[in-house]
Amino acid sequence: MKHKGNEEMNMQRYFVGDAQWTTDTVMxxxxxxxxxxxVMRMSAGDVIICINGQxxxxxxxxxxxxxxxxxxxxxxxxxxxxELPIHITVAQGDLKADKYEWVVQKSTEMGxxxxxxxxxxxxxxxxxxxKNEKKHARFQKIARESAEQSERLKIPAIERKxxxxxxxKEAQQYDHKWILSERSARKxxxxxxxxxxRQLQQTDRIxxxxxxxxxxxxxxxxxxxxxxxxxVSLGARILRAETAPVAALALLVYHVELKR
Amino acid sequence: MKHKGNEEMNMQRYFVGDAQWTTDTVMxxxxxxxxxxxVMRMSAGDVIICINGQxxxxxxxxxxxxxxxxxxxxxxxxxxxxELPIHITVAQGDLKADKYEWVVQKSTEMGxxxxxxxxxxxxxxxxxxxKNEKKHARFQKIARESAEQSERLKIPAIERKxxxxxxxKEAQQYDHKWILSERSARKxxxxxxxxxxRQLQQTDRIxxxxxxxxxxxxxxxxxxxxxxxxxVSLGARILRAETAPVAALALLVYHVELKR
Numbered sequence: 001m002k003h004k005g006n007e008e009m010n011m012q013r014y015f016v017g018d019a020q021w022t023t024d025t026v027m028x029x030x031x032x033x034x035x036x037x038x039v040m041r042m043s044a045g046d047v048i049i050c051i052n053g054q055x056x057x058x059x060x061x062x063x064x065x066x067x068x069x070x071x072x073x074x075x076x077x078x079x080x081x082x083e084l085p086i087h088i089t090v091a092q093g094d095l096k097a098d099k100y101e102w103v104v105q106k107s108t109e110m111g112x113x114x115x116x117x118x119x120x121x122x123x124x125x126x127x128x129x130x131k132n133e134k135k136h137a138r139f140q141k142i143a144r145e146s147a148e149q150s151e152r153l154k155i156p157a158i159e160r161k162x163x164x165x166x167x168x169k170e171a172q173q174y175d176h177k178w179i180l181s182e183r184s185a186r187k188x189x190x191x192x193x194x195x196x197x198r199q200l201q202q203t204d205r206i207x208x209x210x211x212x213x214x215x216x217x218x219x220x221x222x223x224x225x226x227x228x229x230x231x232v233s234l235g236a237r238i239l240r241a242e243t244a245p246v247a248a249l250a251l252l253v254y255h256v257e258l259k260r
Numbered sequence: 261m262k263h264k265g266n267e268e269m270n271m272q273r274y275f276v277g278d279a280q281w282t283t284d285t286v287m288x289x290x291x292x293x294x295x296x297x298x299v300m301r302m303s304a305g306d307v308i309i310c311i312n313g314q315x316x317x318x319x320x321x322x323x324x325x326x327x328x329x330x331x332x333x334x335x336x337x338x339x340x341x342x343e344l345p346i347h348i349t350v351a352q353g354d355l356k357a358d359k360y361e362w363v364v365q366k367s368t369e370m371g372x373x374x375x376x377x378x379x380x381x382x383x384x385x386x387x388x389x390x391k392n393e394k395k396h397a398r399f400q401k402i403a404r405e406s407a408e409q410s411e412r413l414k415i416p417a418i419e420r421k422x423x424x425x426x427x428x429k430e431a432q433q434y435d436h437k438w439i440l441s442e443r444s445a446r447k448x449x450x451x452x453x454x455x456x457x458r459q460l461q462q463t464d465r466i467x468x469x470x471x472x473x474x475x476x477x478x479x480x481x482x483x484x485x486x487x488x489x490x491x492v493s494l495g496a497r498i499l500r501a502e503t504a505p506v507a508a509l510a511l512l513v514y515h516v517e518l519k520r
Contacts, residue, residue, distance in 0.1 A: 082496040091405065109499050110507065150497040189459040196520050235513040236342040237410040239369050247370065250510035259454050 013049045013148045028070040037065045055153035085202040087113040092166045093120030093212035099242040110249035112117045114157040122241035124212030168227040175204040179229040182215045193232040273309045273408045277468040286331040297325045304393040315413035345462040349426045353380030353472035359502040367405035370509035374417040381473030428487040435464040442475045453492040457515045473501050
């Protein structure tokens with residue numbers, strides 16, 4: 001059967017591992033199966049949207065719904081593409097857990113391709129290495145749920161580096177590198193971000209580096225600039241650490257997706 | 261004595277009612293006095309920044325610090341202006357308290373001139389009128405603290421209307437009215453916001469209308485458009501209710517403050 005575009009509205013979306021797909025069926029298990037059968041109370045005949053590891057989304061009609069296993073018939077694929085053409089990495093100096101989770105959720109909504117955490121000189125929280133695995137799983141879950149909710153086709157990669165230097169070591173992978181810092185806001189670099197935005201090409205890879213609550217240390221700020229980061233400002237007001245990524249991503253979305 | 265611009269960095273800021281000022285002194289009391297003397301542990305000779313009701317900021321040197329009363333000598337005024345030339349009103353359909361408080365804090369950081377709440381058709385929370393006064397005071401405190409932290413010279417006005425219609429009744433005060441909604445994101449109105457941004461003049465007044473968690477009802481969406489709101493999209497991804505105001509304000513800041 002043919003699915004209309006408006007059916008897509010508010011239709012439940014699930015990212016499903018490639019191993020769970022055949023050419024014409026898809027199987028959802030565990031937490032996702034529970035969500036479909038118990039939380040959403042869906043049953044045979046209902047339609048969901050499933051997305052595979054390559055970001056291909058398809059309408060899938062439930063054939064059999066059990067609490068721990070949902071089997072679906074794969075119908076036609078969706079045409080709409082909600083992914084940005086550019087790849088944006090948000091590198092965020094460690095914040096308190098709730099703020100960091102918030103950055104992961106919002107950066108995912110705004111289209112980030114990957115989110116990398118690192119301990120910054122002024123980071124108040126010191127992450128316990130023993131807890132890293134647990135934290136990583138939690139951030140991945142937040143990114144997956146946020147990607148489903150915002151109707152994305154890809155889940156941002158959640159990564160971790162040992163320091164700002166480690167983040168910048170990989171900087172040659174990127175066409176553009178920006179450091180967003182209080183200093184820039186105070187030093188009237190107000191047009192720097194416009195110059196940087198005008199250089200963007202649709203297929204570029206861009207690295208955005210954000211400081212922790214206390215901002216970057218002078219050492220970090222100088223290191224970033226030495227390693228090719230352009231210092232850019234988001235305006236004359238001082239933004240909280242967790243606010244800056246959303247504002248910066250909004251400008252990138254505007255330039256690649258909304259601008260004529 | 262002469263104050264250097266960089267002294268301004270991380271200097272504590274306080275909004276002080278006009279009644280507490282004389283030509284050459286300013287007096288801080290209550291919570292602010294407690295913050296200065298106990299939290300910040302400042303004493304005679306230390307310098308703070310005080311801002312009056314007209315948005316004039318001055319370096320003020322503490323003459324006498326008591327737990328409940330701080331007397332300062334008013335020194336020179338600050339030159340920097342962190343206020344946007346345009347006036348932006350964020351009209352936000354009622355959200356759960358924590359999300360709404362978040363919108364107040366972030367909209368203040370991003371430069372909003374006023375923030376107006378209203379009950380929307382799909383608002384999950386129904387505000388208890390008895391609690392309105394308490395809530396209003398709480399939102400004003402969040403706006404004041406956020407304005408101090410982001411180094412603004414004005415505190416956004418916190419207002420409340422009985423419905424979206426009430427908000428739009430005053431729409432003639434505005435040069436531009438936008439409704440930001442999921443529908444726009446799904447209907448490929450992707451260039452509408454660019455057309456709207458290009459019409460902005462530096463001294464314009466603009467009204468931004470945002471829906472609650474559930475989005476706008478068809479009735480509200482049509483009413484807004486009938487009353488002259490331009491439907492605009494913030495991109496191909498569906499943003500959570502509390503994310504949209506930050507993203508929209510970022511684009512306005514870019515257009516009036518950052519763009520060459």
